[in-house]
Amino acid sequence: MPLSAPLRVGFDYTRSLGPVLGHFMTELRARRVVGVRGSDGRVHVPPVEYDPVTAAPLSEFVEVAAEGTVVTWSWMPKPLAGQPFDRPFAWAMVRLDGADTPLLHAVDVADPSAMSIGMRVRIRWAADPIGGITDIACFEPATNPLPTTYPQFAEPSTTPTRPSPQPAGADRLARGRPPGEGGGRAGDVTMVTTPIHLDVVHSVSPEESKYLRALAHGKLLGQRCPKCHKVYIPPRGACPVDGVPTTDEVELPDVGTVTTFCVVNVPFLGQRIKPPYVAAYVLLDGADIAFLHLVLGCAADEVRMGMRVRAVWKPAEDWGTTLENIDHFAPTGEPDAPYETYEGHL
């Protein structure tokens, strides 16, 4: 079985909104919904920047109601991460009164039998609107009793800017963040921040799995391409020259030659070593491809092309299925390798 490991990739996407979506989000923060009138007179909610048919830029805003009609719906029995609820709910497209196009959002009902095309629903506002689509927490049947109070809110021009809170329940979604600056009136919403996270399980190829398992035993295992006979470490699912998997196993020594290198002087997020330090391509003796590692154990300005280096391993009890078992490479003190021995690997 190939090795595999979970990975969560994530990024907080920060997007500027422009005049159309910016106005929409600013109004949402004030618990109002605006659409935009299209070339054909249709009122689009959410507003679109350009007409979907004529592509003309649109700018005539129209305020619409917070109540509307379900155009279509589906039932979500097992909500996925990030969705408006973690209990079953309905997705719906809702045409707000005064709008001609429907808006996609969640409807908070306990059971699909409560849903129907044509049913009347109204917006349930988030307790703490900040200028994002999630200021609409969800829709609810219009027959529900009206909430007695919503928290007080101010007009956009006087709404204080504050950081995005960490909401709970229906509010646990990505939230817009009012910016400190931007176009429009002071205090208008001009940016929206959407955290995106994906969970994946990455597998490595069968060839790489053998290499990683060997590393856990302190061995450096390459493989030879059956066609061009080059030795690759790590071995590969396909030789990049011949397009066939590498096969014959070759155990390589932990000694090699620096082919090329750079001195890292710039600090960056997640950096583990204080600059300046050297990242170098190391060509192990017997290998036909160099890999990137650290060269420490001497001053950065002493590292040179052709320098002979040996792996400095972490204590064996810390080894895992990773090249990080080698903490770094250090100079062996041998004479430098002649240029001809590595010129084909630059």
Add this chain to the structure above:
Amino acid sequence: MAVVGFAQAPHVRATEGTTNGVEMLVPVFAELFAETGLTKEDIGFWCSGSSDYLAARAFSFIAAVDAIGAYPPINESHVEMDGAWALYEAWLKIRTGEVDTALVYGFGKSSAGDLRRTLALQLDPYTVAPLWPDSVSIAAMQARLGIDAGLWSERAMAEVAARAHGGDAVDLLGEPYIADPLRRHDCAPITDGASAVILASGERARELRERPAWITGIEHRIDSGSLGARDLTTSPSTAASARAADVDGVEAAELHAPFTHQEILLRQAIGLGDDVSVNPSGGPLTGNPMFAAGLSRIGEAARLLFDGLHGRVLAHATSGPALQQNLVCVMEAR
């Protein structure tokens, strides 16, 4: 210009391979070369379709190029779309006269992540994606619109599934909903896979295959990114592509419909009669590898011509939520 070769990896729920597709692509390329007698040196242009979001790593398509054996350097391109659109680029490349052969491939390992969530990221990033509406739920809302409009029914949808999988439509209707009004049989399975097609221009095509699948029309169109602005009960972009590609007289159609109601919708949008055989391969309901399934429709339709089963066929590919973007390719034997 013609399709002269087609191969695809087995459709499986989860491969053990990497998200780079290399392990799936190496045997697919080998099969194509064996089938056509070509070698990698004979290929004038390579074009692939895949997605870094699906692979959950940057430049995954660069790693996939290892499967080609790209040394000396090759003439290569990539689209972050289904391989069917890579084929469109290759078709243009051959039309420039710069090359006379192209190998097009698509691959995707959907099982690495949660496909329903990943596909939410193709939605409007301002007003829709922050709610994470998943692909199945959006398709379900589209299905209900058509049911309500009398364009199809849950029964008709079950009949599409029964034809793809075998089984009885009435029995299928007894199954529970997974996203009311969709049942499991209405949804294409999550599939890992890869497929590849070789294109060749006139003379070259005749040398390579006794019955090439000559492309007589290939067109693609897109509908608005605003879901609410679209009429989801039909597919204007499919209809426009079909008109432009001239689908008259097709005897069989491979339709890239990941949901049963979408097969019915597409038949209606293209105007296919009851005499047209739809998805004789089984279609996406029996295997839907992301970024390869559309290209596979072209390959499967071409195969009907290779094998002499039909004289004129249609292939369709889709991308985006609820059939937003669509490509129609018409091929015939001569």
